[in-house]
Amino acid sequence: MGLITGLLTLPIAPVRGVVWVTEKLQDAAERELHDPGVLRAQLALLNQDLEDGSISLEEFEREEERLLDRLHAAQSCSASNDRR
Template identity: 75%
Template sequence: MGLISGVLLLPLAPARGVVWVAERLRDAAERELYDPGVIRAQLAQLNQELDEGFISLPEFEKREERLLDRLYAAQTRTRPTPTHRR
């Protein structure tokens, strides 16, 4: 960035900083949301809640399905796409 453009864009610096922070927060949240280790720990916690009677079977099944969907999405996000060669 040149000196002139830097001076002209200076009033936008706080907004660009906020956008940068928001993007970093989004990235961190997505990493945690799709971290297979975190999801497996949540599945284990869910099983424990069912075993101890804190939740009903229908509630367990509904929450388990959401977690398994996230786990599947996490695995497909990290899996490289196959290339077809002829």
């Protein structure tokens, strides 16, 4: 970025900073959302909640299906990226 461009865009620098931080947060959230390790840990916690009686069997099955779908999608996405 040149000196003139830097001076002319200086008033919007805070906006660019906020956009950058937002993009980094979104990237981190998406990585965590699709991380098989995180999903497996959530499944283990869900199983523990069922064993403790914190949730009903219906709640367990509904949440387990949602987590397994996400895990399957993450693994299939990972497998397709590995082939490239």
